[in-house]
Amino acid sequence: MDNKPLEExxxxxxxxxxxxxxxxxxxPNYDTDGADLVLLNPLNKHIAKQVIVxxxxxxxxxxxxxVSIPAEYVVSNFVCFLYLEVDGDSDDHFYIFFSEDIKKWNENNGKYILSIPKGFKGSEYFEQHLFNSSSHIKTIEELLNNAPMLRQSYVEFExxxxxxxxxxxxxxxxxxxxLNLVTALYDDFYELTGxxxxxxxxxxxIANHLESLDYRSLDLFMQDLFIIRNIDKPIKDFVTIHNPEQIRRLNSSWSIVYNRVLFGQVDVTYDGIDYKGLYCYIGDSEDHVEALLFDNGDYVCFGKRV
Structure with missing residues (x-):
């Protein structure tokens, strides 16, 4: 089985x-010493501390x-993240192992090897290594503070x-x-990205979590979408939406002006090509704007004001 999609x-x-x-x-542009990502703590313009992920x-x-990891990769600033998938299980099974953890795995032919049973969800060992942002991010930050230094003139930041x-x-x-990340996105949305x-x-x-976002609405985004309109007729005149039942009206109780909000992920055909898309509608009895974002990065947006 190709594990690349899961590793990505x-x-x-x-x-x-x-x-x-x-x-x-x-x-990195190529795999060096097992590095899929390199975390950096810049000290000045030329030097940074690094952690290999x-x-x-x-x-x-x-x-x-x-999973197996060559022993020479596992140094003090090495971290391994493991994502486990079970078909039909929508939960995230995401684990973290630091160098001292990996060195306790079985070793064979110069590699550290971790056996993963089908019943890993009931394993005390895997439970102990389940990734927890609140504690493990702090550990990573501490690791960065004590990590080896790298001259970063040879690398480009992500x-x-x-x-x-x-x-x-x-x-x-x-x-x-x-919801937590969406709340942060909402509170940081001061201007358009370009x-x-x-x-x-x-x-x-934001619309996807709107009903759980207290004291927040999509009112302020009406004008943002109106500015980027690129079609002069309703979206239904340009795009075939195959599952319109996925678009639902949201409870926008915190809206002051535009209390009609619709959102849904849909399958569509546009100009003869099939896409998945995100549909959003913001408006009231007089003014409205609707946008449909395709999974290739294109979009259509229509709006009108009375």
Missing amino acids: LAENYIKTRLSKAKIKYLK QSKGRNVTEKASN NMELKEIIFEMWKKYDSFPD SSALDIFAICT
């Missing part, structure tokens, strides 16, 4: 957590599995911002940010 999922998962914690990182992913639906990361996770894995796709995606993620 693990990598994107931790990128989101790192960005939220404001930990800088880079993505390796991401692993395994599907254990039908049988047990294992340029992907938080909104870009979560947009990529939705496009590839149908993953949405949780990317209409990212702005629409941010608004859609």
Whole structure:
């Protein structure tokens, strides 16, 4: 089985957590010493401390599995993240192992090997290593403070911002940010990013949690969407939405002006090509705007004012 998609999922998962914690990182152009990501603590323009991150992913639906790491990779500033998938199980099974943990695994032919049973969810060992942002991010920060130094004139910081990361996770894995992250996105949404796709995606993620966001509404985003209109007729005249029942009206009790809000993830056909999309509608009896974001980054947006 190709584990690459699961390993990419693990990598994107931790990128989101790192960005939220404001930990800088880079993505090497090639694998060196097992590095899928390099976390950085810049000390000045030329020197930074570094932590090496390796991401692993395994599907254990039908049988047990294992991961192996060359012993020479496992130094004091090495961290392994493991994402385990079980078909039909929507829960996240995401684990973290520091160098001292990995060195306790079985060793064979110069590699540390972790056996993963099908019943890993009932394993006390895996329970102890279940990733917890509140405690493990702090441990990573401490590790960065005590890590070896790297001359960073040879590397380029990862340029992907938080909104870009979560947009990529939705496009590839149908993953949405949780309520805490969406609350932070809402409170930090002071101005447009310059990317209409990212702005629409941010608004859609907020709409997805709107009914749980106390004291917040989509009123202020009406004008933002109105500015980026790019069609002169309603979306239904341009796009075929195959499952319109997925679009539901939201309880927007905190709205002051625009209390009609609709949101849903839908399957669509546009210009003969199939996409998945995010649909959002904000308005009232007179004014409204609607946007549909496609998973290739394109969008259509229509609005009118009386």
